[in-house]
Structures are given as structure tokens and as C-alpha cells.
Amino acid sequence: MPETPAAPDGKRPTLADVAARAGVSTALVSIVMREAKGAGAATRERVLQAARDIGYRPDARARLLRSQRSRLLGVQFGLQQPFHADLVEGIYAAAEPAGYQIALSAVAAGRGEQRAAETLLADRCEALVLLGPQAPAARLAELARQLPVVSVARRLRSPIPGLEVVRTADDEGARQAVDHLVGLGHRDIAHVDGGRAPGAADRRRGYRTAMNRHGLGEHIRVLPGGLTEEEGASAARGLLAARPRPTAVLAFNDRCATGVLDVFLRSGVTVPGDISVVGFDDSHLARLAHIDLTTVGQDSARLARLAVGRAVARLEDVARLEGEDAAAWEDVVAPRLVVRGTTGAPR
Amino acid sequence: MPETPAAPDGKRPTLADVAARAGVSTALVSIVMREAKGAGAATRERVLQAARDIGYRPDARARLLRSQRSRLLGVQFGLQQPFHADLVEGIYAAAEPAGYQIALSAVAAGRGEQRAAETLLADRCEALVLLGPQAPAARLAELARQLPVVSVARRLRSPIPGLEVVRTADDEGARQAVDHLVGLGHRDIAHVDGGRAPGAADRRRGYRTAMNRHGLGEHIRVLPGGLTEEEGASAARGLLAARPRPTAVLAFNDRCATGVLDVFLRSGVTVPGDISVVGFDDSHLARLAHIDLTTVGQDSARLARLAVGRAVARLEDVARLEGEDAAAWEDVVAPRLVVRGTTGAPR
DNA sequence: CGAGGGTGCTAGAACGTTCTAGTAGCTGAA
DNA sequence: TTCAGCTACTAGAACGTTCTAGCACCCTCG
Structure with a gap:
């Protein structure tokens, strides 16, 4: 039988509730929840137990609001495009080990790219990964001026500052x-x-x-x-x-x-x-x-990995902001032919 | 030429920045941005202009953090399922007029339903819409104890308190x-x-x-x-x-x-x-x-509309919390046969 | 015995919003 | 005149976190 969430007043439990129950300060609970160092083993366990007891769950929004870094990657994809599904899957897999979360925003019938990107920006993403964007280059440039942007599977004639490209050859x-x-x-x-x-x-x-x-x-x-x-x-x-x-x-x-x-x-x-x-x-x-x-x-997995890698590199490695290697604005992944049953010698 | 986003210190502009530029209080800017009443026409225009000038964009997280209501619907879907794509499309369309936002969380290869639901909860969604969930009924019940849940296209043998069902017959x-x-x-x-x-x-x-x-x-x-x-x-x-x-x-x-x-x-x-x-x-x-x-x-559009409708009704209509009509825990939508070219009289 | 340097913990100020409770100024009725 | 009731606005406290100080303690070393 799972425990009752048991917020006394029906509201969602907060750090303060956990702190009160464990008899410590909210700051310490925060430390424990983040798995940061600075808490003793015994207390740590006591806090975790208290959190479990009342069914505490950290509030992602508050967390992001406070911390300067949101560690959030915005991904814009086409809802009806199977290949994008593969890419998104790869992106989830690549972002996790790097310590980033993913916010999805779909492009669908009544919901254009503009709209999709807007909501990602409003959600405070640190960088944008756009899958097969169709928007005009000027619009991409405008986005790239605001935050790091990686375009996947869309080639650009000429480099745009702040925008990187990952694509198949x-x-x-x-x-x-x-x-x-x-x-x-x-x-x-x-x-x-x-x-x-x-x-x-x-x-x-x-x-x-x-x-x-x-x-x-x-x-x-x-x-x-x-x-x-x-x-x-x-x-x-x-x-x-x-x-x-x-x-x-x-x-x-x-x-x-x-x-x-x-x-x-x-x-x-x-x-x-x-x-x-x-x-x-x-x-x-x-x-x-x-x-x-x-x-x-x-290679959708590779494309995804490269895209996330580039976004993360831009965010973490401040040095690059100056060095900005002009040659390295795009990754081109080699395709590989998979021979199956629909090709043979002509009669 | 689009205007420069022009945050003086490189940070993203906030209410305070707009307020300073327009010469008003942050509270008033908030009023204007929310299109709430309580601001004069002239000031309103001045504030909007200031916001445009510096490229202000409201911070969704902060907004949600403060307001008691998040007006956010969490949607869990299968990344590789085309039918879910149709449903999500319908959900976007239905949520907007009701004044709700959508947070997407995908179920994919390395990302189970548990995980997908967790992130939605952490994001402070007010209700969950689960598309074709495969989780055991006990798990669904646990979720439903925490917030309103609508299951789409998954039938349940018996009603679970807090969980509603929308499905095709x-x-x-x-x-x-x-x-x-x-x-x-x-x-x-x-x-x-x-x-x-x-x-x-x-x-x-x-x-x-x-x-x-x-x-x-x-x-x-x-x-x-x-x-x-x-x-x-x-x-x-x-x-x-x-x-x-x-x-x-x-x-x-x-x-x-x-x-x-x-x-x-x-x-x-x-x-x-x-x-x-x-x-x-x-x-x-x-x-x-x-x-x-x-x-x-x-009828994916109809299923989507019903699911959103149920979620919203549960959130808005507090009266139902008591009346709770037991008979109405599921919507069953009639399918309709579409006759095309793959059926004919037997030889 | 005092200085230096960990640990383990806490108080209190952020973060960018919205909300509550006002205040000031104006209009109109008694 | 006075006061009630509007409208336009503002100060300051939330919201639930994280972050910056800093305190109290216990070691160790000179």
C-alpha cells in the first residue's frame, strides 16, 4: 500500500514541510535533495525519510526560477514526422548524462514554428534544438541572437552567428x-x-x-x-x-x-x-x-548526440564565446547505405 | 531589421526593466501584461511599447510559481505512436481556448511511463492526460490520488477514484x-x-x-x-x-x-x-x-476534446468534488466505419 | 594555548512573477 | 462641505526554491 501523500492542508508539500518534520532548516533539506555535499550521513537519511513520509517532490519551476542556470534544453519537433521521433528519443538519451532536462514543443496543424519556439523561450530554456526547421533564415538568426540554437537536418547556405548546424551529408x-x-x-x-x-x-x-x-x-x-x-x-x-x-x-x-x-x-x-x-x-x-x-x-542517435553536445558545449564552455572557431559551425554526419531486398541487378 | 533584444547587462529583461523604462511600478506592468483591468489606456500603451523596445518576454516559470493556478495540463504520450500524434494535435487545439497550456512528456525507449509522469508532476501540472497508458491500475490509482487524471484509449475494469476515462467503443x-x-x-x-x-x-x-x-x-x-x-x-x-x-x-x-x-x-x-x-x-x-x-x-479530435474537457471540468468546477457523479467516470466515443477500397463482395 | 582549516548546519536574501491592501485623486450625491 | 465610490496606480509580501554568508564546533599543528 503506497503511503498517503498527506499534505496536512491539501496543498503540495514543500521544503519547509520536510524541514519541519526532520527538525532541520530548509537550506539543509535543499542540500540533501540536490545531493550536494554539506550534510552529514545520519541527517541526510533522516531528511530523506521525512521527504518520503509526506510525499515531497521538488518543484521544478521554483528550482529553475531560483538557480541562475535552468539546465533546460528546448526541443522543437514535428509531431507527425517519424524521423523526428527517433531524434527526440536520441536527444532524451543524450541530455540526461549531461545533466540537462528536455522541454518539448511540437509543431502541429494549428501550431506553427513561431508559436512552438515562443513557448520554449517563455519556459526559460538555455538553448534551442530545432528539428528540421522550415522558418526563414532571418527568423532563425533572430532566435540565435537571443540564445544558442542548434538546427538539426536543415542546411544553411551561410553561417549565422549563434546558430550551429548538425546534419547528414x-x-x-x-x-x-x-x-x-x-x-x-x-x-x-x-x-x-x-x-x-x-x-x-x-x-x-x-x-x-x-x-x-x-x-x-x-x-x-x-x-x-x-x-x-x-x-x-x-x-x-x-x-x-x-x-x-x-x-x-x-x-x-x-x-x-x-x-x-x-x-x-x-x-x-x-x-x-x-x-x-x-x-x-x-x-x-x-x-x-x-x-x-x-x-x-x-544515424539519428549520432545526430542527436552531436546536437546536444553542441548545445551543452556552448553553454558550459564560456571560453568558446571568444575563440569562436568559424570553421566549426556545422557537423556533417556521413550516411551509410543499408543494402536490403529492394535492389538487384537489372534484367 | 528586428530590434536588438538589448538587455543592458546581457541578462533577460524582467518586469522591473520594463517598469523602469515606462516609469511605472512592476505591479502595473504585470497588470498590463496579463491584460487584466486596472490600467489606463495611455499608460497601457506606454508599457507595451517599453516591453517591445527591450524585447521583454514574461517568465512562465516565475508566473506559475506565484499564481496558485498553473493552468498547465500534463500530457504523456508514446513518441513512436502515430495515433498519439493525432491526439496530441487535438489536445493542443482543445486546451488553448480553455486557457490551458500543455506540457509534453514522451514515453520512449529509455524513458518509461513512471519517468514521464514524474517530470510532469515536478512541472506542477494541475492535471494529467495519459495517452494509452500501460501502467498497472495500482500505479494509475496512486497518481489519481494526487491530481485529476484522464486516461485516453485505455479501458479500466473498474472505476478508480480521481481517474476518468475517455475511449472509443x-x-x-x-x-x-x-x-x-x-x-x-x-x-x-x-x-x-x-x-x-x-x-x-x-x-x-x-x-x-x-x-x-x-x-x-x-x-x-x-x-x-x-x-x-x-x-x-x-x-x-x-x-x-x-x-x-x-x-x-x-x-x-x-x-x-x-x-x-x-x-x-x-x-x-x-x-x-x-x-x-x-x-x-x-x-x-x-x-x-x-x-x-x-x-x-x-475520432481523435473528439477524444482529445473530451479528455481536455474532463480535465478542465475537474479543475474549474469545484462543486463536482462533492456531487461526483459515479456514472459519469468514462466517456465512450462511437467509432464510425469508413468504407474505402479494400473491401468488396467475395468471389 | 592559539591559529588555521575542515565539517555540518542555519539565517536570510535572492529569483521574477502575482496578489493583497492599500493610497491618491476625481466625481457626484447628500 | 463631506463622504462614498469609483479608477489608476503602488508598496510590499508572498510563491518554493537556491545561494551567500557566516556560526559553532572539532580537529591538527606549531
Whole structure:
């Protein structure tokens, strides 16, 4: 039977309540709760017991209010984006050992990025980690003027003071995919792109460059796509109608590739027999046995770790404020191709 | 060019800074910022201008600390569950007009429900909304003793004081699906279930009851499934091997149904020609043109609205603390069948 | 025996708000 | 004139923590 929370007057118990029960000062209770040094072993135990007895729980807001440092990292993410979920998971894991807490703020239908960032600022976060932000660079610059900001998976043309970037080498990923396909014997390789989505431009460029390098410039074919299954499917329908049909397709991401696959299957086009398909992200989707998608993997755990690392470094290491190494404003993580069952030699 | 945030000493501006600049007291600035009455029009404008000038932004923590009411709703959700994303979206939308803020806490790989709930409590939420909680009833009861708790999409065998439930009538949903299929002429209808997932037991029961009611008891066939594509796929492989093959399948949810569909397509079994498939949830997935899944829709917006409504009612309406209508501890929302392209008459 | 340096603890002032109880000035009625 | 009742405003005390001093004690060393 769990003990009754037992605040005498129905209010939530405070430091003072614990102090009174243990017969010590509030300051000492604070010391014990923070696991700071400066309390004797016996007293420490007595205080902890008292806290347990009355069901005391430190008030995070009051704590943050008082301490100069809030040790709070604000994370803005897209509620409907599975890849962001992976990143957030990694961020939780990375922030904890560094002694930071996470405040989440979602970007959703009726809730834009502006709004999401506002609430994080109001919550007194020390730094912001933005996942795939779509806001204009000027807006990011404005934020970066107020506190350290790390942008994940969104590339920026030029450095912005106070803003750092962590991203995957998207062009390199596209290159790996093309190399793989060419290695299998493919020549007519199409790309279903991601439009204006973060990373799309780089992947497009990487595809083009790689094709040219293999002397396949005349086979370059970019179809407008997007980040959802729907958009992949509609692009795939276009591909089926095209003559000659490509023998391989590189899709913008895994969801897009799934849409492509689905249309192919329904039309009796076998994969990889008739056409090979490559995705991007290595999300859970791709790993499912029945999809078994060859894809370019983004290392979400690594991206998360780097993002948190950068934010923390900016906060802790005051020295950097002066040295500010201009070259080190972005981390570019290498992608790695994961070969599964949707690619093979052309017939 | 946006104005410089311009805190003279590099710290974030406070009420006092605004007050000094506008030549009034901090209390008056507070009044203006809260849009409370008690300030003249001219002064109000002057204060607002001063606030804009120095880039003042109210400190949410300090505000919550002082005011007795925090007007903060804690929401615990599964980071990897798309349906929860829909619910959170609805919750944001419902909380705003009621004048409540949302604090998110994710359940993820290294972060259990216990942990997620702890941080919400520490953040001083006034009430908790738990999305599909898996914690044992005893744990929920313990939470409910401390503050109002609403459980969404998790049914409870018996009422727990302080805990309310908002859920879909899962059994009714399964019934609708079976009725639809029987109406089309199907008799041999299998069910790929969700194991111990929230709602799975009810859907199983609804399926069994409906089959019996149609005199199809001998055709009842429940295959162990789960909430992911993977599990749906593996159940589907089992179905293909079975003799006689069923002419229709009701899957636990849309993801599961997608897995079933995929295996069928790969094996040359046409849908709905050879076999009809029905999902559950009406998630984004089901609506995609190329999947076009007949499914039992859960009204996430409505569930969200009800959950927030209950939480708010508990907080605002003190009278209820006494009247406590025992009959009204749960809201059951009717599902509605959405007929799309994966169901048809059996051959 | 006194100086120096730990420990273990406490009083009281922050932190940035909101809230309570005012005060001052004006208007209008008795 | 006086007083009641408004409106516009302010001083100062909360809120629940952490932080800065500093006190009292016990060692150890010269």
C-alpha cells in the first residue's frame, strides 16, 4: 500500500514541510535533495525519510526560477514526422548524462514554428534544438541572437552567428545510392525528389553529380515528389507510364519509397526484378521484414548526440564565446547505405 | 531589421526593466501584461511599447510559481505512436481556448511511463492526460490520488477514484466491421488481434460477439497479431497457408492491416478481389490513395476534446468534488466505419 | 594555548512573477 | 462641505526554491 501523500492542508508539500518534520532548516533539506555535499550521513537519511513520509517532490519551476542556470534544453519537433521521433528519443538519451532536462514543443496543424519556439523561450530554456526547421533564415538568426540554437537536418547556405548546424551529408548519401545501383549494372536511374523539404536540394544535387560522374548524364531524370507515401505513389505512376522505364529509382525518403513500391506491386511490376528501389532515412519502416527496403541510413542517435553536445558545449564552455572557431559551425554526419531486398541487378 | 533584444547587462529583461523604462511600478506592468483591468489606456500603451523596445518576454516559470493556478495540463504520450500524434494535435487545439497550456512528456525507449509522469508532476501540472497508458491500475490509482487524471484509449475494469476515462467503443467498432463484411456476403472472416495492447481485448470480444450474432460462430478465427506492420505481415503469412482461406480479415489497427495487405499483394492475392481487409484507427496511413484502406475510424479530435474537457471540468468546477457523479467516470466515443477500397463482395 | 582549516548546519536574501491592501485623486450625491 | 465610490496606480509580501554568508564546533599543528 503506497503511503498517503498527506499534505496536512491539501496543498503540495514543500521544503519547509520536510524541514519541519526532520527538525532541520530548509537550506539543509535543499542540500540533501540536490545531493550536494554539506550534510552529514545520519541527517541526510533522516531528511530523506521525512521527504518520503509526506510525499515531497521538488518543484521544478521554483528550482529553475531560483538557480541562475535552468539546465533546460528546448526541443522543437514535428509531431507527425517519424524521423523526428527517433531524434527526440536520441536527444532524451543524450541530455540526461549531461545533466540537462528536455522541454518539448511540437509543431502541429494549428501550431506553427513561431508559436512552438515562443513557448520554449517563455519556459526559460538555455538553448534551442530545432528539428528540421522550415522558418526563414532571418527568423532563425533572430532566435540565435537571443540564445544558442542548434538546427538539426536543415542546411544553411551561410553561417549565422549563434546558430550551429548538425546534419547528414545528404549529397553523399545520394551518391552512395547511385554508386550502389551503378555497381549492380543499372544505367537508367530516376530520382523522385523531395521538393523544398530540408535536405531535398542536396540529395538532388548528389544524384545529379553522381550520375554525371558515371557518364550517365543523359539518363538523369528528376520527378517531383515529396515526403509522404502519397507523393511517392503519384510519382511512381508517372514512371510506369514513361518510355523507356528506368530500371532503378532513388526516392527522397523511406515513406516516399514505400509509396513507389506500393504502386509498382499493384501494377505487377516486381521489385527488384523489374525495377530496383532505394529509400532514404533507414526509418523503422524500411527495416520491416516485408518492406525490406534498401535505403540510405541517417544515424539519428549520432545526430542527436552531436546536437546536444553542441548545445551543452556552448553553454558550459564560456571560453568558446571568444575563440569562436568559424570553421566549426556545422557537423556533417556521413550516411551509410543499408543494402536490403529492394535492389538487384537489372534484367 | 528586428530590434536588438538589448538587455543592458546581457541578462533577460524582467518586469522591473520594463517598469523602469515606462516609469511605472512592476505591479502595473504585470497588470498590463496579463491584460487584466486596472490600467489606463495611455499608460497601457506606454508599457507595451517599453516591453517591445527591450524585447521583454514574461517568465512562465516565475508566473506559475506565484499564481496558485498553473493552468498547465500534463500530457504523456508514446513518441513512436502515430495515433498519439493525432491526439496530441487535438489536445493542443482543445486546451488553448480553455486557457490551458500543455506540457509534453514522451514515453520512449529509455524513458518509461513512471519517468514521464514524474517530470510532469515536478512541472506542477494541475492535471494529467495519459495517452494509452500501460501502467498497472495500482500505479494509475496512486497518481489519481494526487491530481485529476484522464486516461485516453485505455479501458479500466473498474472505476478508480480521481481517474476518468475517455475511449472509443472498440467492441462496437469491431462489430461495425463484421456487419459491413457480412453485408457484402462474407462468412469466413478472420481477426488478426492486438495481443495485450490497449483496446485489443474489446475488439476481440466485439468480433466474436458479432460473428456469433450472425450465426457464424464456427468461422471465428483469431490470429495473434500486434500493433505493427511486422506483426500483421507475419499473421498474414499464416492466413495464406490456411485452408480454407478466409475471404475477409479484420486487423487490429491500420499499421497491422498494412502489413497484411503487403503480404497479400506480394503473394499475388488481390484485394478486395480475393480477400477483403479492414483496419482500425483511420490514421493518415489508411487515407493514402494507394492504400485506400477500409477502416474503423477513431475520432481523435473528439477524444482529445473530451479528455481536455474532463480535465478542465475537474479543475474549474469545484462543486463536482462533492456531487461526483459515479456514472459519469468514462466517456465512450462511437467509432464510425469508413468504407474505402479494400473491401468488396467475395468471389 | 592559539591559529588555521575542515565539517555540518542555519539565517536570510535572492529569483521574477502575482496578489493583497492599500493610497491618491476625481466625481457626484447628500 | 463631506463622504462614498469609483479608477489608476503602488508598496510590499508572498510563491518554493537556491545561494551567500557566516556560526559553532572539532580537529591538527606549531
